[in-house]
Amino acid sequence: MMPTLNHFLILSAILFSIGTAGVFLRRNLITILLSIEIMLNAVNLTFVAVGRSIGSVDGQIIVFFVMCVAAAEAAVGLAIVIALFRHRESLSPDAFTSLKW
Amino acid sequence: MDLVLFYLFAAIAVGASIGVIGQRYPMYSVLLLIGSFIGLSGLYVLLDSPFTAVTQIIVYAGAIMVLFLFVVMLLNAPREEGPVIDPRRPAVFSTGPRRAGGLLGLAFLAEMIWALWRVQSSPIDADAEVAAHVSSVREIGIQLFTQHAFAFEVTSVLILVAMVGAVVLAKRNL
Numbered sequence: 393m394m395p396t397l398n399h400f401l402i403l404s405a406i407l408f409s410i411g412t413a414g415v416f417l418r419r420n421l422i423t424i425l426l427s428i429e430i431m432l433n434a435v436n437l438t439f440v441a442v443g444r445s446i447g448s449v450d451g452q453i454i455v456f457f458v459m460c461v462a463a464a465e466a467a468v469g470l471a472i473v474i475a476l477f478r479h480r481e482s483l484s485p486d487a488f489t490s491l492k493w
Numbered sequence: 494m495d496l497v498l499f500y501l502f503a504a505i506a507v508g509a510s511i512g513v514i515g516q517r518y519p520m521y522s523v524l525l526l527i528g529s530f531i532g533l534s535g536l537y538v539l540l541d542s543p544f545t546a547v548t549q550i551i552v553y554a555g556a557i558m559v560l561f562l563f564v565v566m567l568l569n570a571p572r573e574e575g576p577v578i579d580p581r582r583p584a585v586f587s588t589g590p591r592r593a594g595g596l597l598g599l600a601f602l603a604e605m606i607w608a609l610w611r612v613q614s615s616p617i618d619a620d621a622e623v624a625a626h627v628s629s630v631r632e633i634g635i636q637l638f639t640q641h642a643f644a645f646e647v648t649s650v651l652i653l654v655a656m657v658g659a660v661v662l663a664k665r666n667l
Contacts, residue, residue: 394495394496394616394617394619395495395496395499395539395617396614396615396616396617397614397615397616397617398609398610398612398614398615399499399503400536400540401609401612402605402606402609402610403503403506403507403536405602405605405606405609406507406602406606407506407507407510408601408605409598409599409601409602409605410507410510410511410513410514410598411510411514412597412598412601413514413594413595413598413599414513414514415594416590416591416594416595416597416598417514417591417594417595417598418514419591420519422519422522422523422561422564422565422568423513423514423516423519423522425561426513426519426522426523426526426561427513427514429526429553429557430510430513430514430526430529433529433530433533433553436533436545436549437533437536437537440537440540440542440545441540441617443542443627444540444541444542444617444627445615445617447620447623447626447627448627449626449627449629449632449633449636450636451542452542452544452545452627452633453633453636453637453641455545455548456545456548456633456637457641457644457648459548459549459552459553460648460651460652461648461651462553462557463552463556463557463652463655464651464652464654464655465655466557466560466561467560467655467656467658467659468655468658468659468662470560470561470564470659471658471659471660471661471662471663472662473564473568474564474567474568474662474663475662475663477568478665483519483568
């Protein structure tokens with residue numbers, strides 16, 4: 393018995409919702425970035441599953457590009473987190489409500 | 494057999510992801526996310542995509558998560574703080590909005606599953622020829638360097654810009 397395409401799509405929806413909930417619920421910049429990674433991975437799973445089901449490698453190629461963008465995003469995001477932490481000694485988003493100080 | 498493996502890897506991925514957002518310690522969150530990536534990598538193997546599965550482990554678990562771990566250890570902020578009580582700066586992430594956000598996440602999940610449930614479920618093509626085509630790294634390489642060559646080059650520029658940006662942002666005194 394093979395899993396169908398819907399199995400993968402529903403799993404992907406569950407993972408994406410977990411990522412969304414993480415962004416909303418957590419009060420920590422690093423965990424918020426991790427939740428974004430979960431969402432990116434959920435989308436990757438969709439790409440690979442749909443690509444497999446239509447018999448094309450394009451899904452995997454897009455996943456390759458998504459991974460590159462995720463790497464760039466993580467590097468820049470973590471650099472911003474480090475710079476913010478230097479100013480406020482805190483990782484809570486509540487500490488960064490003002491644009492200028 | 495494949496279905497059993499699917500549920501096993503799906504349980505690993507979902508369980509570890511829930512662990513990531515349920516943790517108060519960023520250190521454990523990062524380690525659990527690596528577990529989630531391992532589950533996803535198994536799913537990619539089930540989908541006849543060994544290249545993506547290996548890239549997932551090497552690039553995500555090996556490089557990006559090490560970057561996260563490095564920052565978590567560098568900042569030495571082991572625990573999430575409670576809400577910041579400061580009358581001059583109203584807390585945007587207070588309990589009310591967070592609860593609403595969690596509800597929105599749940600509503601989103603219910604909506605997605607409801608929509609996907611109604612779609613006709615198509616079994617994944619078990620044809621051996623299609624599977625060989627999809628799982629061929631050679632095919633991916635040919636496509637990547639012919640049809641998507643421009644996007645590939647742009648990616649290198651993106652990585653370069655991100656690298657310079659990260660150094661500039663994290664530098665102590667500009």
